Amino acid sequence: MPMQPLTVETLSAGYGQAAILRGLNLTVPTGRITAIVGANACGKSTLLRCMSRLLKPEQGQVLLDGRAIHRTPPRELARRLGLLPQTPLAPGGITVADLVSHGRHPHKGLLARWSAEDDRAVARALTATRTDTLADRDLDALSGGQRQRVWIAMALAQETDVLLLDEPTTYLDINHQIEVLDLLVDLNRDRQTTIVMVLHDLNLAARYADTLVAMKNGAIHAAGPPQEVLTEATVEQAFGLPCRIIPDPTSGKPMVLPLGRHNTTESSAA
């Protein structure tokens, strides 16, 4: 458990000429689930890439435990902070256990042999993601939901305090989306893992996250508990979408009902 939370300080970053993030500040609550939402091209993924050291900031810094992650040796950082990219690649024909074993990479030095503790870490990750019965299966032969659970297992085998996920539910059916998000809550409760994820679905973000971060034009538009962030005004401003907010009857969290130009009794033009 880190002493100090993951913090983003006056971060500016982008690709080449185009600056995408401009002087962004954010403190990620330790041991909680944070969801980053926002319209396409608002800088969500760029922020996540900076927070995981994949992209170097032009200005500002990201601190983990009071230390700038871009000045932390990569292997050391990878023992503290894990990332699941949006579309990870798997070598064809790899088995589930072999893929999950890759998560042990930052724990292995140049000469270190594979140990019984590594096997146990892999077993723990498989069990936690309920992929233990798939251990010997070929990754290519699994369903989308199973495969995503295996990738999460790989990130778990890394045994980090913080786990970042870039749209972990994209390309999944609704039942598998719920399965993956439930799994992340389990991890958060059982291991106190700090989870930060980029999500597209506002209603799922509101239901599953303790903290919502709404981004707009490379800056943070609003951040806080879903009840405070997910308001009709915020959604209108951040997404340009008129909507109604009602309490989710199953969770009491706010729920977004978008107003389009058609098929509603209220018109968005009104």
Next chain:
Amino acid sequence: MSAALDTLARDIARQRRRRSARRLRLGLLMGALLLGTVALTLSVGHTITPPGQVLRALAGDDLPGVSFAVRELRLPRAVLSILAGLSFGLGGVAFQIMLRNPLASPDIIGISIGSSAAAVLAITAFGLTGMAVSLLAVLSGLGVAAAIYLLSFRNGVAGARLILVGIAIAAMLQSVIAYALARAPSWTLQDALRWLTGSVNGATLPQALPLLVSLTVFGALLLACRRDLEAMRLGDDTAAALGVSLTRARATIMLGAVGMIAVATAVTGPIAFTAFLSGPIAMRLAGPGRSPVLMAGLVGAALVLIGDFIGQQMLPARYPVGIVTGALGAPFLVYLIVRANRTGAF
């Protein structure tokens, strides 16, 4: 709960041990194949030497007509074939894994051709010979690799861009070779041609020394990066998230692979497609999902050794090994390009 976990951990360990035992068996099988081909190379020449006489000749006995053929002609051939094949196989597969594309082999993206072009120019235009040519060839191989790397650098190096830049540079260097040969004085052609198709003709044992040194030095670089290489198969982002320092790992792997290929090219010439073929064949043999690096080295050695035996003994005329491996590799290249849109085995 904890007991179930231990059982699972033991299951995983058992599966892993079973697979490494299988890989060891495959490696031993490959070693036996190499040994068999070496025995063939040592016994078959203009005449066939019985195994007993081969062994006595190797042990140092002076057998008229046999000792010279075995010790001075056939043994250096076999040794050079193995060492060059290992270098091409290891260097090639390192590139292919690093860039996750079988087309990213140094003999496709212009690194071997860089060595050849420099050597051909040195021989035909500047009248250099021997050591000077080899040294120039090694340096140009490294230089061309650096040029390709820098030309394809934009926010880091992406595999596809590097391959395209490499293929373009290979085409350019090909025309340099054509130009040099067209203007070459006829007495230099024989020497220059050796740099176009690799061959182990006229091999001597002292030639093995630079190969041994390069395999040790550059091989150590690749060995140090083997786990990083393994993680890079999951994509650059995942590898970085797993703690691989991408820039440093790429530079080290490139230096190791290019160094090996350039030195081997300087000794035997670019034995066509050996680097390119070894990785995919090793991948099929070793099974997917596991590092094919060492296997690719063994496959490379087998390709050169067997290719040379076929070229020398089984065809109507004697051909250098590069012709044989080229004939094997070209159809495979076409096959790979045809199915390039599907995700490769890497």
